[in-house]
Amino acid sequence: MSERDELGSQSAYWNAAAASGTKQFAHPLHLPWLEDVSRSATVLDYGCGYGRIMSDLAQQALNNLAGVDTSPKMIAQARQRHPTMQFTTLDTPPTLPMAAASVDVILLFAVLTCIPEDRAQRSLICELTRVLKPNGLLYVSDLLLQNDQRNQDRYAKSAERYGTYGVFKTDDGAVCRHHPSDWFTTLLAGLDPIATRHITVPTMNGHESEGIQLLTRKPTPNH
């Protein structure tokens, strides 16, 4: 795998994280945004990790759920924790084994932060838009650029190496990205915005970070 492809999924890092069990994922699911979703809706959790959000969704009686992730060890963990749910390892991300216009709701929680490059993020959103039904929802939760000195120092240190301000390497070796808020407007320009909320969330390494959640809808063809 080329360095560029590897940066797009970093499976070795996520496999080790799954095996160690030390990473907590904590982006909150804002249930009011999903209250009009039919209980039989098809829901895809892209980058599902160990199935945390799928479990929250199942508690809301949503039962047509699928989770995908590039890390085989995350998927193994997810299957072990939730044996009745459907999980798939993605070998060639972002390509999904799903027909066009077949999914009602997609969740993308703390995944863009793991995909440092613009090009890879754009091709992911393009693939998610392909599988969404017209009027389907894409719910994104991710991290913003932080104002504190620790983060600003690491953005500055890594900007030249990675070519994007906000991309940095964590102390334990993941290449992550924090985003200016207008990047999400650019990235999600093909979808209709419905709602935005700001969150404060503990990162997987235990720091408090500012994040953003965006609810968008795929336009209907003649919209």
Ligand SMILES: C[S@@+](CC[C@H](N)C(=O)[O-])C[C@H]1O[C@@H](n2cnc3c(N)ncnc32)[C@H](O)[C@@H]1O
């Ligand atoms: C921070 S965790 C979040 C997990 C889950 N969404 C949650 O919030 O509980 C990020 C997950 O994204 C997965 N991932 C990273 N790059 C990916 C890609 N290009 N395609 C699919 N999954 C990816 C990782 O393996 C990891 O499980």
